[in-house]
Amino acid sequence: MKKVSIIGLGYVGLPLALAIERSGKYDVVGFDINNKQVSKILSKECPITDTQAEKDLKELSLHATKDKEELKNTDIFIICVPTPVLDDYTPDYTPVIKAAETISKYLKKGATVVLESTVNPGTCEEILVPILEKGSKLVAGKDFNVAMCPERINPGDTKWNVYNIPRNIGSLIREKTKEIADFYRSFLDAEINEVSTVKVAESTKIVENAFRDINIAYVNELAKSFDAMGIDLIETLQGASNKPFSFMAHWPSRGVGGHCIAVDPYYLIKRAQESGFDHRFLKMAREVNNSMPEYTVSRLQEGLNEIEKSVKGSKIALLGLSYKSNVADLRESPSLEILDILKEMGAKVISYDPYIPDMSDVKSLEEVLDNVDGIILGTYHDKFGDLTEEILKRKNIKVVVDGVNKLGKDEIGNKKVIYRGIGR
Numbered sequence: 001m002k003k004v005s006i007i008g009l010g011y012v013g014l015p016l017a018l019a020i021e022r023s024g025k026y027d028v029v030g031f032d033i034n035n036k037q038v039s040k041i042l043s044k045e046c047p048i049t050d051t052q053a054e055k056d057l058k059e060l061s062l063h064a065t066k067d068k069e070e071l072k073n074t075d076i077f078i079i080c081v082p083t084p085v086l087d088d089y090t091p092d093y094t095p096v097i098k099a100a101e102t103i104s105k106y107l108k109k110g111a112t113v114v115l116e117s118t119v120n121p122g123t124c125e126e127i128l129v130p131i132l133e134k135g136s137k138l139v140a141g142k143d144f145n146v147a148m149c150p151e152r153i154n155p156g157d158t159k160w161n162v163y164n165i166p167r168n169i170g171s172l173i174r175e176k177t178k179e180i181a182d183f184y185r186s187f188l189d190a191e192i193n194e195v196s197t198v199k200v201a202e203s204t205k206i207v208e209n210a211f212r213d214i215n216i217a218y219v220n221e222l223a224k225s226f227d228a229m230g231i232d233l234i235e236t237l238q239g240a241s242n243k244p245f246s247f248m249a250h251w252p253s254r255g256v257g258g259h260c261i262a263v264d265p266y267y268l269i270k271r272a273q274e275s276g277f278d279h280r281f282l283k284m285a286r287e288v289n290n291s292m293p294e295y296t297v298s299r300l301q302e303g304l305n306e307i308e309k310s311v312k313g314s315k316i317a318l319l320g321l322s323y324k325s326n327v328a329d330l331r332e333s334p335s336l337e338i339l340d341i342l343k344e345m346g347a348k349v350i351s352y353d354p355y356i357p358d359m360s361d362v363k364s365l366e367e368v369l370d371n372v373d374g375i376i377l378g379t380y381h382d383k384f385g386d387l388t389e390e391i392l393k394r395k396n397i398k399v400v401v402d403g404v405n406k407l408g409k410d411e412i413g414n415k416k417v418i419y420r421g422i423g424r
């Protein structure tokens with residue numbers, strides 16, 4: 001039985017390790033440097049918001065460890081560590097470098113190292129390979145193979161999960177790409193597309209995420225101009241969407257968050273810059289999307305001014321802290337930036353997120369709406385289903401800023417409640 005070791009058991013690595021374990025075809029080792037993460041997994045307590053992983057973890061016996069020695073004799077290593085950015089928005093490869101250093105000590109002839117983390121084109125050959133070769137004294141492309149198979153998991157998605165999301169894969173030894181693709185085919189139900197080079201595989205992921213960032217930036221910019229013109233952008237986009245070809249709706253909001261879309265474009269910007277190309281369009285998209293938390297607060301400011309109040313001194317409820325619906329993930333969340341801006345402006349902020357009790361000031365929707373001058377909906381969770389016209393009236397809320405355009409504008413925005421969305 002081949003031994004497969006997954007390095008990094010977070011949103012990407014854990015569902016993957018469980019999928020491989022479920023196949024029953026491999027000896028699986030899940031390795032993570034975070035003791036808490038490992039202990040939780042061993043006690044079958046899912047450390048991530050992922051219903052499929054929760055179910056798999058309960059049903060299976062995944063072996064998780066922080067003991068590097070257990071990586072010995074691995075046939076296939078799969079790296080799923082974070083790829084964040086530094087304060088100056090340049091890529092931080094530290095986790096990838098550290099993971100490669102660990103693997104290099106246990107790398108044997110004939111093994112394959114797969115990278116699933118989102119990286120720049122060139123990372124496998126320019127960063128991973130030299131570290132692996134140095135530590136193992138083996139030669140990449142001859143003694144061992146290196147492949148790139150970017151993960152596309154979408155936490156909270158009930159339709160698309162690790163089992164059915166199609167993949168692209170490229171490897172250093174071209175003749176062996178099919179072998180590693182077949183490994184993925186042996187435990188996934190998804191299409192595994194073999195591409196000709198590692199660089200193409202690396203590029204697919206970064207291009208997908210940059211595409212999304214640019215499209216969201218376009219509608220976020222439209223939101224600002226349509227608000228200025230007093231035209232409902234949401235209705236406009238719904239209308240534009242019935243074009244059966246060449247239009248794909250994206251929706252404006254209080255900004256872009258998460259470990260992927262808000263981060264990956266910086267990787268491409270930096271890599272292209274090193275090759276002498278300036279990605280002006282991508283940089284502008286990042287700038288527009290980064291400006292949205294401030295814009296969201298300016299919508300609150302307008303609403304409060306209408307009732308002769310200012311942000312300074314007002315009591316504001318901030319609902320939803322995570323970066324997306326129905327998950328507990330705070331990475332790059334625009335809500336956190338909204339929170340900072342409100343505090344800087346002198347508002348008294350009460351925040352509430354049912355998924356993040358540690359950072360919530362109160363324990364319920366009823367409580368967070370008590371005696372506030374206005375609310376900002378930073379992220380909508382299904383658990384906010386009670387956030388209706390009735391409760392807003394009962395709590396005498398005067399200003400509602402819907403940062404994700406989720407609430408019924410017509411029901412909520414009446415004479416008694418001032419409603420401001422993003423683009424409506």
Ligand SMILES: NC(=O)c1ccc[n+]([C@@H]2O[C@H](COP(=O)([O-])OP(=O)(O)OC[C@H]3O[C@@H](n4cnc5c(N)ncnc54)[C@H](O)[C@@H]3O)[C@@H](O)[C@H]2O)c1
Pocket residue numbers: 007008009010011012013031032033034037080081082083095096098099102116117118119151152153154155259260
């Ligand atoms: N979260 C997503 O939705 C998503 C989707 C597709 C791709 N990705 C990409 O996948 C990668 C991983 O993201 P994630 O969301 O799973 O991150 P995560 O933070 O949820 O998990 C990463 C795990 O790696 C561990 N780790 C860090 N350094 C390590 C090391 N040297 N050795 C062993 N373990 C180590 C951490 O302790 C953590 O448990 C990133 O490149 C990300 O861009 C993420």
